[in-house]
Amino acid sequence: MATEIERQLFEETVKTLNGFYAEAEKIGGSSYLEGCLACATAYFIFLCMETHYEKVLKKISRYIQEQNEKIFAPRGLLLTDPVERGMRVIEISIYEDRCSSGSSSSGSSSGSGSSSGGGGGAGAR
Amino acid sequence: MSVMVVRKKVTRKWEKLPGRNTFCCDGRVMMARQKGIFYLTLFLILGTCTLFFAFECRYLAVQLSPAIPVFAAMLFLFSMATLLRTSFSDPGVIPRALPDEAAFIEMEIATNGAVPQGQRPPPRIKNFQINNQIVKLKYCYTCKIFRPPRASHCSICDNCVERFDHHCPWVGNCVGKRNYRYFYLFILSLSLLTIYVFAFNIVYVALKSLKIGFLETLKETPGTVLEVLICFFTLWSVVGLTGFHTFLVALNQTTNEDIKGSWTGKNRVQNPYSHGNIVKNCCEVLCGPLPPSVLDRRGILPLEESGSRPPSTQETSSSLLPQSPAPTEHLNSNEMPEDSSTPEEMPPPEPPEPPQEAAEAEK
Numbered sequence: 001m002a003t004e005i006e007r008q009l010f011e012e013t014v015k016t017l018n019g020f021y022a023e024a025e026k027i028g029g030s031s032y033l034e035g036c037l038a039c040a041t042a043y044f045i046f047l048c049m050e051t052h053y054e055k056v057l058k059k060i061s062r063y064i065q066e067q068n069e070k071i072f073a074p075r076g077l078l079l080t081d082p083v084e085r086g087m088r089v090i091e092i093s094i095y096e097d098r099c100s101s102g103s104s105s106s107g108s109s110s111g112s113g114s115s116s117g118g119g120g121g122a123g124a125r
Numbered sequence: 126m127s128v129m130v131v132r133k134k135v136t137r138k139w140e141k142l143p144g145r146n147t148f149c150c151d152g153r154v155m156m157a158r159q160k161g162i163f164y165l166t167l168f169l170i171l172g173t174c175t176l177f178f179a180f181e182c183r184y185l186a187v188q189l190s191p192a193i194p195v196f197a198a199m200l201f202l203f204s205m206a207t208l209l210r211t212s213f214s215d216p217g218v219i220p221r222a223l224p225d226e227a228a229f230i231e232m233e234i235a236t237n238g239a240v241p242q243g244q245r246p247p248p249r250i251k252n253f254q255i256n257n258q259i260v261k262l263k264y265c266y267t268c269k270i271f272r273p274p275r276a277s278h279c280s281i282c283d284n285c286v287e288r289f290d291h292h293c294p295w296v297g298n299c300v301g302k303r304n305y306r307y308f309y310l311f312i313l314s315l316s317l318l319t320i321y322v323f324a325f326n327i328v329y330v331a332l333k334s335l336k337i338g339f340l341e342t343l344k345e346t347p348g349t350v351l352e353v354l355i356c357f358f359t360l361w362s363v364v365g366l367t368g369f370h371t372f373l374v375a376l377n378q379t380t381n382e383d384i385k386g387s388w389t390g391k392n393r394v395q396n397p398y399s400h401g402n403i404v405k406n407c408c409e410v411l412c413g414p415l416p417p418s419v420l421d422r423r424g425i426l427p428l429e430e431s432g433s434r435p436p437s438t439q440e441t442s443s444s445l446l447p448q449s450p451a452p453t454e455h456l457n458s459n460e461m462p463e464d465s466s467t468p469e470e471m472p473p474p475e476p477p478e479p480p481q482e483a484a485e486a487e488k
Contacts, residue, residue: 024416027409035412039310042206053414086220086419088270 005075013067013079014090017060024056057083139422143221144284152422154213156297157282163212163297170208170315173355174201176348177322181329188332193325200318207311208296215418216301217287219268219276227269234264258397275398277381291380300380303418306411309370315359316367323356377406 034052038045064081072079072092080091139152147156156163174197182194222230234249249264251271262271265278268285272278277289279299288302300308326349333342343350373383377399382388388396400406 025414027413031414032408032412035306035408035415039306039412042203043210043307044206051415051417054417057417083419084421085223085226086270087416088219088273089226091226 005072005077009071013071016063017082017090020056020060020063024053024060133428136426136428137422138420138424138426141426142420142422144218145282146218146284148422149213155215155218155420155422156212157292157294157299159281159294160297162294166208166295166297169355169359170201170204170318173322173352174318176352177326180346180348181326181352184333185325185329189328197318197321197325200314200321204311204314204318207307207314211293211300211304211307211311212297214298214304214307215420215422216299217289217303217416218282218299218301218418218420219270219273219285219287220420221267222269230264230269230271275379275382288379289381303415306415309367309374309411312363312367312370316364319356319359319363322352323360326353326356374407374410375403377410 031052061081061083064079068079076095076097078093078095080093082088082090085091137152139148139155142148145158147158147160148154149156177197178194182197185193221227249271251262251264253260253262260274262273264270265272265285267278267283270285272285273287275288276285278285279289279292281292282299284299286299286301288305290300290305290308292299293308296308296311298304329346330339330342330349333345337345370380373380376396378388378396382396386393388394400409
């Protein structure tokens with residue numbers, strides 16, 4: 001895969017993603033407030049409100065879509081949102097052009113790259 | 126000319142999920158298969174509280190204070206809410222690897238170690254360095270994934286669960302990352318409720334005995350004896366359990382780690398997840414951020430596929446490049462392809478965006 005995409009671009013994408021996950025899992029004043037408010041309402045507040053984590057996950061999926069459109073698709077690659085793989089791996093599909101019809105083969109990079117993509121959430125600790 | 130409209134039942138992902146779980150309310154509720162003890166828990170709590178409100182509260186509200194039943198009601202509602210939340214939510218189940226990924230990993234394992242046919246290979250461990258700490262990930266042969274740290278496979282539910290604590294039959298579900306705080310609040314509020322009901326039963330018997338005598342009191346409200354017995358036995362177990370879990374929360378450990386002794390012993394690493402500060406540990410475990418379920422239970426499966434591939438990968442890439450047919454290898458051989466021979470049908474609507482579906486599934 002090193003031939004399809006520059007190492008630096010991929011590293012940057014993974015670093016940004018790790019940053020997002022760190023933001024989602026950040027423990028601080030606002031997350032405590034949300035947790036305590038939720039507990040005080042016996043967690044019924046989650047019926048009307050979205051958690052901070054869910055908001056960040058939406059941001060991540062928009063970012064991945066953007067990256068796919070701008071960087072990965074022109075190189076014949078596709079990044080799958082880690083949330084669809086149980087937040088374990090970041091899956092990169094490589095599209096190969098074969099004679100008659102398009103076919104796909106996918107390889108998953110479970111953290112074997114330079115920055116640990118696998119266990120993105122856990123890596124933020 | 127006649128137009129035939131066939132209303133096709135959509136298949137949601139929860140119907141094809143592997144593992145031994147039961148789902149209710151079209152995928153909104155997720156529990157373990159054995160629910161008998163959970164029904165017993167419900168019966169005991171509801172029964173005891175009903176007796177308490179029906180008999181003792183009426184007397185005590187008049188004789189002492191109307192605040193007594195009010196507090197009891199609040200405790201009762203809170204413990205029921207947390208119990209149902211613990212039992213019905215996804216504990217943090219990690220979805221199994223898709224056929225492609227599973228095949229790739231198995232091939233890697235096969236090439237790296239020569240294992241004789243028929244014998245189970247030794248547990249594979251992958252080492253990762255995260256934030257200057259070596260983390261060992263164990264391979265799960267059932268789910269065909271390398272488990273994240275602190276995850277464990279529950280043999281009762283046949284799923285890998287993140288931050289696995291234990292499988293609780295009283296609650297009818299596993300206790301893991303996503304429902305640990307509800308479980309803790311449930312046992313805490315149940316302890317308080319038990320102590321409250323026990324104490325006021327004693328007060329009731331004491332007050333009434335002064336007027337009509339001890340035996341007469343028991344004859345008038347025989348339910349009191351039952352309540353005291355239930356509360357007495359519950360006290361010893363639930364209060365003890367609450368104390369134990371308070372200890373675990375203060376150290377940011379799971380029951381599983383405590384039993385295995387993962388962080389204790391001379392040659393072991395100290396718990397890297399603990400902040401060293403009791404207050405900070407409690408805040409993180411009980412009030413920290415709550416990740417949504419990664420099991421897209423309410424997502425809709427497409428009709429053409431036999432159900433093992435989620436539609437989301439095709440959804441994101443359909444606008445980019447042409448798709449090839451799904452791989453013929455499937456993890457679950459017991460899945461039957463959907464009968465797509467009905468004429469003139471409307472295709473089921475594709476979910477707009479998987480993360481939204483997952484968020485929606487929570488509500």
